[in-house]
Amino acid sequence: MTRKTFDFVVIGAGVFGAWAAHELLRSGHSVLLLDAYGPAHSRASSGGESRIIRMGYGRDALYTRWSMRSLDKWKALEEEVGRRIFHPTGMLWLVGKDDTYTRQTQQTLERVGVEHQQLSVRELEDRYPQISSAGIEWALWEPGSGVLMARQAVQALVADSILRGLEYRLASIVAPTTKARLDHVVTNAGEKILAGTFVFACGPWLPTLFPDLLAQRIFPTRQEVFFFAPPPGDDSFASPAMPAWFHHPALVYGLPDLESRGFKVSVDKHGARFDPETGSRQASAEGLAIAREYIARRFPRLKNAPLSESRVCQYENTSNGDFVIDHHPEMANVVIAGGGSGHGFKHGPAVGEYITELLTNSGIVETRFVLAGKSTTQARNVF
Ligand SMILES: Cc1cc2nc3c(=O)[nH]c(=O)nc-3n(C[C@H](O)[C@H](O)[C@H](O)COP(=O)(O)OP(=O)(O)OC[C@H]3O[C@@H](n4cnc5c(N)ncnc54)[C@H](O)[C@@H]3O)c2cc1C
Numbered sequence: 001m002t003r004k005t006f007d008f009v010v011i012g013a014g015v016f017g018a019w020a021a022h023e024l025l026r027s028g029h030s031v032l033l034l035d036a037y038g039p040a041h042s043r044a045s046s047g048g049e050s051r052i053i054r055m056g057y058g059r060d061a062l063y064t065r066w067s068m069r070s071l072d073k074w075k076a077l078e079e080e081v082g083r084r085i086f087h088p089t090g091m092l093w094l095v096g097k098d099d100t101y102t103r104q105t106q107q108t109l110e111r112v113g114v115e116h117q118q119l120s121v122r123e124l125e126d127r128y129p130q131i132s133s134a135g136i137e138w139a140l141w142e143p144g145s146g147v148l149m150a151r152q153a154v155q156a157l158v159a160d161s162i163l164r165g166l167e168y169r170l171a172s173i174v175a176p177t178t179k180a181r182l183d184h185v186v187t188n189a190g191e192k193i194l195a196g197t198f199v200f201a202c203g204p205w206l207p208t209l210f211p212d213l214l215a216q217r218i219f220p221t222r223q224e225v226f227f228f229a230p231p232p233g234d235d236s237f238a239s240p241a242m243p244a245w246f247h248h249p250a251l252v253y254g255l256p257d258l259e260s261r262g263f264k265v266s267v268d269k270h271g272a273r274f275d276p277e278t279g280s281r282q283a284s285a286e287g288l289a290i291a292r293e294y295i296a297r298r299f300p301r302l303k304n305a306p307l308s309e310s311r312v313c314q315y316e317n318t319s320n321g322d323f324v325i326d327h328h329p330e331m332a333n334v335v336i337a338g339g340g341s342g343h344g345f346k347h348g349p350a351v352g353e354y355i356t357e358l359l360t361n362s363g364i365v366e367t368r369f370v371l372a373g374k375s376t377t378q379a380r381n382v383f
Helices: 015-026 061-080 102-113 121-127 150-163 203-211 287-296 345-360
Strands: 006-009 031-035 052-053 091-095 116-120 136-144 147-148 168-172 184-186 193-201 219-228 244-247 252-255 265-267 307-317 323-326 336-337
Touching: 006 336, 015 031, 015 150, 015 193, 015 307, 015 336, 015 345, 031 193, 052 091, 052 345, 061 102, 061 116, 061 150, 061 345, 091 102, 102 136, 102 307, 121 136, 136 147, 150 168, 193 265, 193 345, 203 307, 265 307, 336 345
Parallel strands: 006 031, 006 193, 031 168, 091 244, 193 336
Antiparallel strands: 052 147, 091 136, 116 136, 184 193, 219 265, 219 307, 244 252, 252 265, 323 336
Protein backbone atom coordinates (compact mmCIF):
# COMPACT_ATOMS: atom_id res chain seq x y z
CA MET A 1 0.00 0.00 0.00
CA THR A 2 1.39 3.44 -0.88
CA ARG A 3 0.88 6.03 1.76
CA LYS A 4 -0.43 9.48 0.92
CA THR A 5 2.16 12.23 1.06
CA PHE A 6 0.57 15.51 2.16
CA ASP A 7 1.90 18.84 1.00
CA PHE A 8 1.77 20.00 4.61
CA VAL A 9 1.28 18.34 7.96
CA VAL A 10 0.52 20.73 10.81
CA ILE A 11 1.12 19.34 14.28
CA GLY A 12 -0.91 21.14 16.95
CA ALA A 13 -4.51 22.31 16.60
CA GLY A 14 -4.31 25.35 18.85
CA VAL A 15 -5.02 28.75 17.37
CA PHE A 16 -1.67 28.95 15.51
CA GLY A 17 -1.86 25.47 13.98
CA ALA A 18 -5.58 25.67 13.14
CA TRP A 19 -5.12 28.97 11.26
CA ALA A 20 -1.93 27.74 9.58
CA ALA A 21 -3.77 24.63 8.34
CA HIS A 22 -6.72 26.74 7.20
CA GLU A 23 -4.57 29.18 5.22
CA LEU A 24 -2.34 26.49 3.70
CA LEU A 25 -5.47 24.68 2.57
CA ARG A 26 -6.87 27.87 1.05
CA SER A 27 -3.67 28.30 -0.91
CA GLY A 28 -4.55 25.07 -2.75
CA HIS A 29 -2.50 22.45 -0.89
CA SER A 30 -3.28 19.12 0.74
CA VAL A 31 -3.09 19.53 4.51
CA LEU A 32 -3.34 17.20 7.48
CA LEU A 33 -3.82 18.72 10.94
CA LEU A 34 -2.97 16.60 13.99
CA ASP A 35 -3.44 17.09 17.69
CA ALA A 36 -2.68 14.80 20.59
CA TYR A 37 -5.79 15.83 22.55
CA GLY A 38 -8.09 17.70 20.15
CA PRO A 39 -8.48 21.29 18.90
CA ALA A 40 -8.23 23.87 21.71
CA HIS A 41 -8.52 21.19 24.40
CA SER A 42 -8.63 22.37 27.96
CA ARG A 43 -4.86 22.18 28.67
CA ALA A 44 -3.87 23.89 25.40
CA SER A 45 -3.03 27.58 25.63
CA SER A 46 -5.89 28.21 23.20
CA GLY A 47 -8.32 26.19 25.30
CA GLY A 48 -9.69 28.91 27.54
CA GLU A 49 -13.16 30.36 27.38
CA SER A 50 -12.28 33.80 26.07
CA ARG A 51 -9.41 35.99 24.88
CA ILE A 52 -9.13 39.75 24.45
CA ILE A 53 -8.52 41.16 20.99
CA ARG A 54 -7.17 44.70 21.30
CA MET A 55 -5.33 46.86 18.81
CA GLY A 56 -3.08 48.67 21.31
CA TYR A 57 0.49 47.37 21.77
CA GLY A 58 2.55 50.26 23.10
CA ARG A 59 4.62 51.72 20.30
CA ASP A 60 4.46 48.43 18.43
CA ALA A 61 2.76 49.01 15.08
CA LEU A 62 3.47 45.47 13.87
CA TYR A 63 1.16 43.78 16.37
CA THR A 64 -1.39 46.60 16.03
CA ARG A 65 -1.57 45.96 12.29
CA TRP A 66 -1.73 42.19 12.83
CA SER A 67 -4.61 42.66 15.32
CA MET A 68 -6.50 44.79 12.80
CA ARG A 69 -5.98 42.24 10.04
CA SER A 70 -6.86 39.35 12.34
CA LEU A 71 -10.04 40.97 13.64
CA ASP A 72 -11.33 41.22 10.07
CA LYS A 73 -10.61 37.55 9.56
CA TRP A 74 -12.22 36.50 12.86
CA LYS A 75 -15.33 38.42 11.85
CA ALA A 76 -15.32 36.74 8.43
CA LEU A 77 -15.05 33.35 10.14
CA GLU A 78 -17.97 34.23 12.40
CA GLU A 79 -20.02 35.07 9.31
CA GLU A 80 -18.92 31.86 7.60
CA VAL A 81 -19.72 29.48 10.45
CA GLY A 82 -22.84 31.31 11.65
CA ARG A 83 -21.98 31.32 15.35
CA ARG A 84 -20.82 33.92 17.83
CA ILE A 85 -17.03 34.18 17.93
CA PHE A 86 -16.44 37.88 18.60
CA HIS A 87 -18.11 39.98 21.30
CA PRO A 88 -17.65 43.70 20.51
CA THR A 89 -17.21 44.71 24.14
CA GLY A 90 -14.66 47.44 23.42
CA MET A 91 -11.36 47.63 25.30
CA LEU A 92 -10.65 50.01 28.16
CA TRP A 93 -7.07 50.80 29.19
CA LEU A 94 -6.90 52.08 32.75
CA VAL A 95 -3.97 54.46 32.94
CA GLY A 96 -1.95 55.33 36.02
CA LYS A 97 0.60 58.07 36.64
CA ASP A 98 3.54 58.17 34.20
CA ASP A 99 2.21 55.25 32.20
CA THR A 100 4.47 55.53 29.16
CA TYR A 101 3.27 52.25 27.66
CA THR A 102 -0.35 53.33 27.36
CA ARG A 103 0.64 56.81 26.16
CA GLN A 104 2.67 55.13 23.40
CA THR A 105 -0.29 52.88 22.68
CA GLN A 106 -2.43 55.95 22.12
CA GLN A 107 0.17 57.44 19.77
CA THR A 108 0.38 54.23 17.74
CA LEU A 109 -3.39 53.94 17.45
CA GLU A 110 -3.42 57.53 16.18
CA ARG A 111 -0.62 56.87 13.69
CA VAL A 112 -2.05 53.62 12.36
CA GLY A 113 -5.60 54.94 12.18
CA VAL A 114 -7.38 52.86 14.84
CA GLU A 115 -10.47 54.49 16.31
CA HIS A 116 -9.86 55.41 19.95
CA GLN A 117 -10.76 58.00 22.53
CA GLN A 118 -9.09 59.47 25.58
CA LEU A 119 -11.36 59.56 28.65
CA SER A 120 -10.85 61.83 31.63
CA VAL A 121 -11.44 60.43 35.12
CA ARG A 122 -14.77 62.25 35.13
CA GLU A 123 -15.83 60.64 31.86
CA LEU A 124 -14.66 57.26 33.11
CA GLU A 125 -16.75 57.59 36.27
CA ASP A 126 -19.82 58.73 34.33
CA ARG A 127 -19.60 55.88 31.88
CA TYR A 128 -18.56 53.14 34.30
CA PRO A 129 -19.84 53.82 37.80
CA GLN A 130 -19.07 50.19 38.68
CA ILE A 131 -15.32 50.89 38.27
CA SER A 132 -13.41 52.74 41.00
CA SER A 133 -11.10 55.38 39.55
CA ALA A 134 -8.71 55.27 42.53
CA GLY A 135 -5.16 55.68 41.23
CA ILE A 136 -6.37 56.19 37.64
CA GLU A 137 -5.31 59.36 35.81
CA TRP A 138 -7.12 58.82 32.51
CA ALA A 139 -8.36 55.98 30.30
CA LEU A 140 -7.95 54.94 26.69
CA TRP A 141 -10.95 53.52 24.90
CA GLU A 142 -10.82 51.24 21.85
CA PRO A 143 -14.46 50.90 20.75
CA GLY A 144 -13.79 48.40 17.93
CA SER A 145 -11.97 45.82 20.06
CA GLY A 146 -13.49 43.06 22.16
CA VAL A 147 -13.38 39.42 23.12
CA LEU A 148 -13.00 36.20 21.13
CA MET A 149 -14.65 33.01 22.37
CA ALA A 150 -11.37 31.10 22.23
CA ARG A 151 -12.12 27.38 22.43
CA GLN A 152 -15.31 27.67 20.40
CA ALA A 153 -13.57 29.77 17.74
CA VAL A 154 -10.73 27.29 17.18
CA GLN A 155 -13.11 24.34 17.13
CA ALA A 156 -15.39 26.14 14.64
CA LEU A 157 -12.39 26.97 12.45
CA VAL A 158 -11.21 23.35 12.36
CA ALA A 159 -14.75 22.10 11.61
CA ASP A 160 -15.07 24.67 8.81
CA SER A 161 -11.67 23.70 7.38
CA ILE A 162 -12.66 20.02 7.39
CA LEU A 163 -15.69 20.93 5.28
CA ARG A 164 -13.29 22.63 2.85
CA GLY A 165 -11.07 19.55 2.54
CA LEU A 166 -8.73 19.59 5.54
CA GLU A 167 -7.86 16.18 6.95
CA TYR A 168 -7.80 16.16 10.72
CA ARG A 169 -6.67 13.40 13.05
CA LEU A 170 -6.22 12.87 16.77
CA ALA A 171 -2.61 11.70 17.03
CA SER A 172 0.41 12.34 19.18
CA ILE A 173 3.68 12.87 17.30
CA VAL A 174 6.97 11.75 18.80
CA ALA A 175 9.88 14.18 18.81
CA PRO A 176 11.76 14.01 15.48
CA THR A 177 15.41 13.08 15.86
CA THR A 178 16.86 13.51 12.37
CA LYS A 179 19.39 16.23 11.74
CA ALA A 180 18.41 16.61 8.09
CA ARG A 181 15.29 16.91 5.95
CA LEU A 182 12.29 15.22 7.53
CA ASP A 183 10.40 12.69 5.34
CA HIS A 184 7.85 11.69 7.89
CA VAL A 185 6.73 12.02 11.47
CA VAL A 186 5.77 9.07 13.66
CA THR A 187 2.80 8.84 15.99
CA ASN A 188 3.11 7.31 19.45
CA ALA A 189 1.19 4.34 17.99
CA GLY A 190 4.04 3.84 15.48
CA GLU A 191 2.27 5.15 12.36
CA LYS A 192 4.39 7.08 9.84
CA ILE A 193 2.88 10.23 8.32
CA LEU A 194 4.52 11.58 5.17
CA ALA A 195 4.60 15.17 3.96
CA GLY A 196 6.65 17.65 1.97
CA THR A 197 6.71 20.15 4.86
CA PHE A 198 5.90 19.94 8.56
CA VAL A 199 4.68 22.80 10.74
CA PHE A 200 5.10 22.23 14.46
CA ALA A 201 2.63 24.56 16.20
CA CYS A 202 2.80 22.83 19.56
CA GLY A 203 2.56 25.85 21.86
CA PRO A 204 3.98 25.14 25.34
CA TRP A 205 4.93 21.57 24.28
CA LEU A 206 7.52 22.87 21.77
CA PRO A 207 10.42 22.69 24.26
CA THR A 208 9.66 18.98 24.83
CA LEU A 209 9.61 18.26 21.10
CA PHE A 210 12.79 20.21 20.33
CA PRO A 211 14.68 20.27 23.63
CA ASP A 212 18.10 21.18 22.21
CA LEU A 213 16.71 24.11 20.30
CA LEU A 214 13.89 25.41 22.48
CA ALA A 215 14.23 24.28 26.09
CA GLN A 216 16.06 27.52 26.88
CA ARG A 217 14.14 29.70 24.41
CA ILE A 218 10.49 29.08 25.30
CA PHE A 219 9.56 29.47 28.96
CA PRO A 220 6.10 28.12 29.82
CA THR A 221 4.70 29.82 32.91
CA ARG A 222 1.73 29.04 35.12
CA GLN A 223 -1.12 31.57 34.82
CA GLU A 224 -4.27 31.59 36.91
CA VAL A 225 -7.68 32.81 35.81
CA PHE A 226 -10.67 33.48 38.08
CA PHE A 227 -14.35 33.94 37.27
CA PHE A 228 -16.53 35.74 39.81
CA ALA A 229 -20.31 35.68 39.95
CA PRO A 230 -21.80 39.19 39.57
CA PRO A 231 -24.38 40.33 42.13
CA PRO A 232 -27.80 38.78 41.41
CA GLY A 233 -29.89 40.69 38.90
CA ASP A 234 -27.01 43.12 38.19
CA ASP A 235 -25.98 43.46 34.54
CA SER A 236 -23.33 46.11 35.08
CA PHE A 237 -20.51 43.54 34.96
CA ALA A 238 -21.73 42.05 31.69
CA SER A 239 -21.30 43.42 28.17
CA PRO A 240 -22.34 46.00 26.98
CA ALA A 241 -22.21 47.83 30.36
CA MET A 242 -18.76 46.39 31.10
CA PRO A 243 -15.92 46.29 28.54
CA ALA A 244 -12.76 44.22 28.46
CA TRP A 245 -10.08 46.11 30.41
CA PHE A 246 -6.37 46.16 31.16
CA HIS A 247 -4.62 48.02 33.94
CA HIS A 248 -1.14 47.85 32.46
CA PRO A 249 0.96 49.20 35.36
CA ALA A 250 -0.69 46.64 37.69
CA LEU A 251 -0.56 43.91 35.00
CA VAL A 252 -4.15 42.95 35.79
CA TYR A 253 -6.82 42.51 33.15
CA GLY A 254 -10.37 41.30 32.95
CA LEU A 255 -13.31 40.47 30.78
CA PRO A 256 -16.99 41.13 31.32
CA ASP A 257 -19.43 38.38 32.14
CA LEU A 258 -20.03 36.77 28.74
CA GLU A 259 -22.46 33.98 28.06
CA SER A 260 -23.13 33.92 31.85
CA ARG A 261 -19.70 32.49 32.67
CA GLY A 262 -18.83 35.16 35.22
CA PHE A 263 -16.60 38.23 35.49
CA LYS A 264 -13.10 37.11 34.52
CA VAL A 265 -9.96 38.46 36.19
CA SER A 266 -6.33 37.47 35.73
CA VAL A 267 -2.84 38.69 36.53
CA ASP A 268 -0.68 39.06 33.43
CA LYS A 269 2.61 38.90 35.36
CA HIS A 270 4.49 35.69 34.57
CA GLY A 271 3.95 32.90 37.08
CA ALA A 272 6.29 30.05 37.98
CA ARG A 273 7.76 27.73 35.37
CA PHE A 274 5.12 25.21 34.29
CA ASP A 275 4.91 21.85 32.53
CA PRO A 276 1.79 21.78 30.31
CA GLU A 277 1.60 18.00 30.48
CA THR A 278 1.98 17.36 34.19
CA GLY A 279 1.48 20.73 35.92
CA SER A 280 -1.34 20.97 38.47
CA ARG A 281 -4.43 22.72 37.14
CA GLN A 282 -5.65 23.66 40.59
CA ALA A 283 -5.59 27.40 41.21
CA SER A 284 -3.74 28.58 44.32
CA ALA A 285 -5.14 30.32 47.39
CA GLU A 286 -2.45 33.02 46.95
CA GLY A 287 -3.54 33.70 43.36
CA LEU A 288 -7.17 33.95 44.41
CA ALA A 289 -6.28 36.33 47.24
CA ILE A 290 -4.40 38.62 44.80
CA ALA A 291 -7.32 38.66 42.35
CA ARG A 292 -9.80 39.32 45.17
CA GLU A 293 -7.71 42.11 46.60
CA TYR A 294 -7.57 43.83 43.20
CA ILE A 295 -11.27 43.54 42.41
CA ALA A 296 -12.25 44.70 45.89
CA ARG A 297 -10.37 47.96 45.17
CA ARG A 298 -11.31 48.39 41.51
CA PHE A 299 -14.86 46.98 41.52
CA PRO A 300 -16.14 47.52 45.07
CA ARG A 301 -19.50 45.86 44.36
CA LEU A 302 -17.64 42.61 43.62
CA LYS A 303 -15.81 42.65 46.97
CA ASN A 304 -17.46 39.50 48.25
CA ALA A 305 -18.49 38.02 44.91
CA PRO A 306 -18.52 34.23 44.94
CA LEU A 307 -15.81 32.54 42.91
CA SER A 308 -17.67 30.70 40.18
CA GLU A 309 -14.74 29.05 38.40
CA SER A 310 -10.97 29.02 38.23
CA ARG A 311 -8.52 27.76 35.63
CA VAL A 312 -4.79 27.27 35.35
CA CYS A 313 -3.40 27.86 31.89
CA GLN A 314 0.13 28.55 30.68
CA TYR A 315 1.89 31.21 28.67
CA GLU A 316 4.66 29.94 26.37
CA ASN A 317 6.98 32.91 26.54
CA THR A 318 9.87 33.77 24.31
CA SER A 319 12.56 35.95 25.83
CA ASN A 320 10.86 39.24 24.96
CA GLY A 321 7.35 38.20 23.90
CA ASP A 322 7.83 38.18 20.11
CA PHE A 323 6.54 35.01 18.44
CA VAL A 324 8.85 32.43 16.92
CA ILE A 325 7.90 31.50 13.35
CA ASP A 326 10.88 30.13 11.51
CA HIS A 327 12.48 27.17 9.78
CA HIS A 328 14.26 24.65 11.96
CA PRO A 329 18.00 25.29 11.49
CA GLU A 330 18.75 21.63 10.65
CA MET A 331 15.48 20.18 9.38
CA ALA A 332 14.98 22.46 6.41
CA ASN A 333 11.39 21.43 5.69
CA VAL A 334 10.25 21.95 9.29
CA VAL A 335 8.73 25.21 10.51
CA ILE A 336 8.28 26.01 14.18
CA ALA A 337 5.43 28.33 15.13
CA GLY A 338 4.80 29.31 18.74
CA GLY A 339 5.87 31.56 21.54
CA GLY A 340 2.44 33.21 21.79
CA SER A 341 3.71 34.70 25.08
CA GLY A 342 0.33 35.46 26.62
CA HIS A 343 -0.88 37.63 23.72
CA GLY A 344 -0.92 35.33 20.70
CA PHE A 345 -4.52 34.21 20.43
CA LYS A 346 -5.90 37.27 18.67
CA HIS A 347 -3.18 37.02 16.02
CA GLY A 348 -4.03 33.46 14.91
CA PRO A 349 -5.31 34.57 11.48
CA ALA A 350 -2.24 36.74 10.79
CA VAL A 351 0.07 33.95 11.96
CA GLY A 352 -1.68 31.53 9.55
CA GLU A 353 -1.20 33.96 6.67
CA TYR A 354 2.44 34.58 7.59
CA ILE A 355 3.24 30.85 7.70
CA THR A 356 1.55 30.35 4.33
CA GLU A 357 3.50 33.22 2.84
CA LEU A 358 6.74 31.85 4.29
CA LEU A 359 6.11 28.36 2.92
CA THR A 360 4.46 28.99 -0.41
CA ASN A 361 6.00 32.22 -1.67
CA SER A 362 9.34 32.25 0.17
CA GLY A 363 7.79 35.33 1.69
CA ILE A 364 9.36 38.17 3.57
CA VAL A 365 10.86 37.13 6.86
CA GLU A 366 10.09 39.36 9.83
CA THR A 367 13.34 39.43 11.74
CA ARG A 368 11.54 39.57 15.08
CA PHE A 369 10.19 36.06 14.54
CA VAL A 370 13.44 34.31 13.65
CA LEU A 371 14.82 31.67 15.95
CA ALA A 372 18.37 32.95 15.89
CA GLY A 373 17.24 36.18 17.51
CA LYS A 374 15.66 34.46 20.52
CA SER A 375 17.58 34.97 23.72
CA THR A 376 17.82 32.43 26.52
CA THR A 377 17.09 34.99 29.22
CA GLN A 378 13.68 36.46 29.88
CA ALA A 379 13.32 40.19 29.24
CA ARG A 380 9.71 40.82 28.35
CA ASN A 381 8.90 43.93 26.34
CA VAL A 382 5.82 42.86 24.38
CA PHE A 383 2.56 42.82 26.38
C1 LIG B 1 -4.64 32.59 30.82
C2 LIG B 1 -4.30 33.05 29.44
C3 LIG B 1 -4.84 34.24 28.97
C4 LIG B 1 -4.54 34.68 27.69
N1 LIG B 1 -5.13 35.83 27.25
C5 LIG B 1 -4.95 36.21 25.96
C6 LIG B 1 -5.69 37.30 25.46
O1 LIG B 1 -6.51 37.90 26.15
N2 LIG B 1 -5.49 37.65 24.16
C7 LIG B 1 -4.61 36.98 23.35
O2 LIG B 1 -4.49 37.36 22.19
N3 LIG B 1 -3.89 35.92 23.81
C8 LIG B 1 -4.05 35.52 25.09
N4 LIG B 1 -3.38 34.43 25.59
C9 LIG B 1 -2.33 33.78 24.76
C10 LIG B 1 -2.90 32.80 23.75
O3 LIG B 1 -3.98 32.08 24.28
C11 LIG B 1 -1.78 31.86 23.27
O4 LIG B 1 -0.68 32.65 22.81
C12 LIG B 1 -2.23 30.99 22.12
O5 LIG B 1 -3.43 30.34 22.43
C13 LIG B 1 -1.14 29.95 21.79
O6 LIG B 1 -1.66 29.08 20.81
P1 LIG B 1 -0.79 27.90 20.20
O7 LIG B 1 -1.56 27.38 19.06
O8 LIG B 1 0.59 28.36 19.96
O9 LIG B 1 -0.67 26.81 21.39
P2 LIG B 1 -1.74 25.77 21.96
O10 LIG B 1 -3.09 26.34 21.97
O11 LIG B 1 -1.21 25.25 23.25
O12 LIG B 1 -1.74 24.60 20.91
C14 LIG B 1 -0.69 23.67 20.82
C15 LIG B 1 -1.29 22.32 20.48
O13 LIG B 1 -0.25 21.42 20.14
C16 LIG B 1 -0.65 20.13 20.54
N5 LIG B 1 0.51 19.26 20.64
C17 LIG B 1 1.58 19.46 21.45
N6 LIG B 1 2.45 18.47 21.28
C18 LIG B 1 1.92 17.62 20.37
C19 LIG B 1 2.35 16.38 19.80
N7 LIG B 1 3.54 15.84 20.14
N8 LIG B 1 1.56 15.77 18.90
C20 LIG B 1 0.36 16.31 18.54
N9 LIG B 1 -0.10 17.48 19.07
C21 LIG B 1 0.68 18.11 19.96
C22 LIG B 1 -1.32 20.38 21.89
O14 LIG B 1 -2.17 19.30 22.25
C23 LIG B 1 -2.04 21.69 21.65
O15 LIG B 1 -3.39 21.48 21.30
C24 LIG B 1 -3.65 33.94 26.87
C25 LIG B 1 -3.10 32.75 27.34
C26 LIG B 1 -3.44 32.29 28.60
C27 LIG B 1 -2.86 31.00 29.07
